[in-house]
Amino acid sequence: MESLSTKDIVKKYGFKFSKSLGQNFLIDNSVLQDIVDNSNVSKDDLVIEIGPGVGTLTKELLKKAKKVYAIELDSDLIPILNEELKEFNNFELVHKDALKVDFNELIGEEKSTKVVANLPYYVTTPIISKLLKENYKFESLTIMIQKEVGERIAAKPSTKEYGALSILVQYYCDVEIVRKVSCDSFVPRPKVDSIVIKLTKLLEPKVKVKSKELFFKVVRSSFNMRRKTLWNGLKSLGMKKESLEKAFIDANIDLKRRGETLSLEEFAKLSDCIYELQ
Incomplete structure (x- = not known):
């Protein structure tokens, strides 16, 4: 009952x-x-x-x-x-x-x-x-x-x-x-x-990042336009084209990839490389 x-x-x-x-x-x-x-x-x-x-x-x-x-x-x-x-x-x-x-x-x-x-x-x-x-x-x-x-x-x-x-x-x-x-x-x-x-x-977040704020900004920008590539999504960060390109190379991530293919660790690596070049 x-x-x-x-x-x-x-x-x-x-x-x-x-x-x-x-x-x-x-x-x-x-x-x-x-x-x-x-x-x-x-x-x-x-x-x-x-x-x-x-x-x-x-x-x-x-x-x-x-x-x-x-x-x-x-x-x-x-x-x-x-x-x-x-x-x-x-x-x-x-x-x-x-x-x-x-x-x-x-x-x-x-x-x-x-x-x-x-x-x-x-x-x-x-x-x-x-x-x-x-x-x-x-x-x-x-x-x-x-x-x-x-x-x-x-x-x-x-x-x-x-x-x-x-x-x-x-x-x-x-x-x-x-x-x-x-x-x-x-x-x-x-x-x-x-x-x-x-x-x-978790006692500590799953990945360590240099800037939590930037990490989540990168994530949001990557998913704002799901059908577009990461490169197109992250243009909204307002970085110089050469700097953004270097961040992708340093993070070993292809510019043509889409946000939904990146793991948590890859997002962390990319956001840290962007942080270093801002």
Whole structure:
């Protein structure tokens, strides 16, 4: 009966789903269990959950974690969450937009922090970017996201899914696809399937670069026009033609290659050679 609990809570409070907030609540208990199991949450962990919905996943996390901060934007869900989770003294609700939260304020001096969430599709990429780029102190991110975005994050070079998002995430994290999730596992039923993915933060980024800012600028420029060669994409950096050409030669990368064929290591080498010649 556990898989019906989300539906029951929605019915109990007469909750109306918000399309603009991308609300699709999980009703499949096997998926819920896989998220919890793969997050490896223990009594030593502070957990940050983004978009708790009616608290079905939150409840399972509260049973295992030292403390759970649930960040919820929808005012209509606040009284529901407070009522449904009132028995837990390790629960704290944060009524805010997750994109405006300073996560280090929540983390404080905690030694082990894990992010676990069924992320609304429309904020998936901005939230992942914020968590990685702003250098928050968390160990892992176990999240359910749109299947297409999950595949882009895990993609390897020379595939159509591989792009700037793949490199951003793989620069900071080890990536593991936990499982695929059918659209039938949610109410209301979304039009697309989902993926549960685990991102384990690396102690040091996967590649060392002389300028992180330039590295990501090179990556973005390389994928801005996917059909064009790297050479054409990187003209936007505004370098002298001779200097850019020398950077390619020094990095041992053919000017005719396209961005999606370069590995993380090759992007690092090219951006370092560009840095030296700027």
